[in-house]
Amino acid sequence: MDRLEAMQVFCAVVEAGGFSKAAQRLGISTSSVTNQVAALEKHFGVRLLQRTTRSMSLTAEGVVCHAQARQVLAGMAALEADLQQAGQRPSGSLRVDMPSSISRNIVAPALPRFIAAYPEIDLRLTVSDRLIDMVEEGIDVMLRIVPPQDSSLVARSLLKMEYLCCASPDFIARHGQPHTPQALDKFACLNFLYPKSRQVRPWLFQDADGAEPYAHTPPAALSFDHIESMIAAAQAGCGIVQALSVSVMQPLRDGSLLPLLQAYRTAGPDVWVLFHPRQLRAAKVQVFVDFLAQLFQQQAG
Incomplete structure (x- = not known):
């Protein structure tokens, strides 16, 4: 039988x-x-x-x-x-959703080599920060910078981020720079507003002695609910910002922003890649997740 x-x-x-x-x-x-x-x-x-x-x-x-x-x-x-x-050659439509800062700073610039390696994959990338139902919206792979809430999904940490303070060279030349988080109160600062609640995101710091992170949020005449607009304003010399390292990676590299308060930088959330368990062995998903893992490892190095 x-x-x-x-x-x-x-x-x-x-x-x-x-x-x-x-x-x-x-x-x-x-x-x-x-x-x-x-x-x-x-x-x-x-x-x-x-x-x-x-x-x-x-x-x-x-x-x-x-x-x-x-x-x-x-x-x-x-x-x-x-x-x-x-056992199949990676092919077909692959829907990917990720935040704009990750797309612009890390993933999009590296896509030419992925496309060259896998020309039979039709990659469709959407940019958003909202929580979505992957199955309902037909998303194969999703990147997020918040801890995964859906335990039914496979989640892999790609990058550990930090909260960094920075300002433009012109701003620093004109106004100097703070040497403690408390000194930020005497400088023009730019705050980030959570889009839904419109509440100011606290600025987080950690002292060199390894104590628990703490919040010190300076007053600000300018606030934004769009991270890229806030960073653009900082590059233009409007004030000091605190943002996740992934968001200011390129400005720090090209020198349009300079780091501040380095002794007080603190850990932020991870970048996560999420996908459904049933797609664990789908060739197109597997090669894209492997591509992301290698790409973010290079960024961490």
Whole structure:
């Protein structure tokens, strides 16, 4: 007896509501269905179905067997699909969603080499910071800078970030620079507003002695709910900002912003890549996640 086949037949009987209906669904004879269920009952040594000429019902053991059999069959189907996908050339449409700062500073500049390596992947990248339902919106891979809330998703940390203070060279030349977080109160500063609540995001610092991070939020005449606009204003000399390292990476590299209060920098959230477990072995997802891991490792180095 093929136990997987017998379990499939048994589940078909339960879900179709009878032997003859299951036989029609499976395209086999009713006697073959009867024999498969009988063989399964003999193998387990229990009766799975109570049968009369007019009705059929599951026994207590049958209820347990049906639930477990569905899991086994679903797992086998997923395994077969994953192994088939793993052997395929990466191809097809790949939907990716990520925050604008990550797209602009890290991912988008590196995409030419990914496209060259995998020309058969149709990459569709959307930019947003909102929490979305990946399945509902058809997203294959998502990057976020907040801890993952959905435990059903596979989550991999790509980069550990820091909160950095910085200002333009022109601003520093004109106004000098603070040497403690408290001294920020005497300088023009730019605050970030959470888009939904319109509340100011606290500025976070950590002393060199390794004590717990603390907040000290300076007053500001200018506030933004758009991080890239706030950074552009800082580059233009409007004031001092505190932002996540991923957002000011390029301005610090090209010198349009200079770091401040380096002794007080503190850890921020991670950059996470998220995808559904059923896509763990999908070739297009696997190669893109591997590409991201290598890319962010280079950034950390």
